[in-house]
Every structure is written in C-alpha cells, then in structure tokens.
Amino acid sequence: MERTRWTGKRRALVVAAFALACVALLRMAGPVSVSSPELGGNWRCSNAAFVLTTCTPVHWTEAEPAKSNQR
Numbered sequence: 018m019e020r021t022r023w024t025g026k027r028r029a030l031v032v033a034a035f036a037l038a039c040v041a042l043l044r045m046a047g048p049v050s051v052s053s054p055e056l057g058g059n060w061r062c063s064n065a066a067f068v069l070t071t072c073t074p075v076h077w078t079e080a081e082p083a084k085s086n087q088r
Contacts, residue, residue, distance in 0.1 A: 062072040
C-alpha cells in the first residue's frame, strides 16, 4: 500500500482550501438582522446559524434620538 506524499505545495493548498471553507461557513451562519412586523418597531431581532432567532427590546434612547431643549 502506497502512502500519499504531502509536498509543501499540496499541504499549503489543502490548508488554504480548508481555511476558505471555514470562513465561508462562518460568514453564512453569522447573525443577520431580521425585521419582525409582528413585534413592532420596539424590538430588534437577529437570525444566526439559519435556525436560531433571538429578539431583544430596543431601549427608548436607541429608538428615538434625544430631543434638546433649545428654542
């Protein structure tokens, strides 16, 4: 039985392909903002890994800019 010889060039190509595949997978599975009309504008939702959706309430300071008392 012959063993596969891992030359430097072949090893670098395999490592680069694996790293690129990992980056692509993480990029696709990363959190993405999702709008949810059922919850209204006071909630911020994100979808991660294609199946996990989390929603958190938005504080008033984030939802509306602060009004100044200048006339």
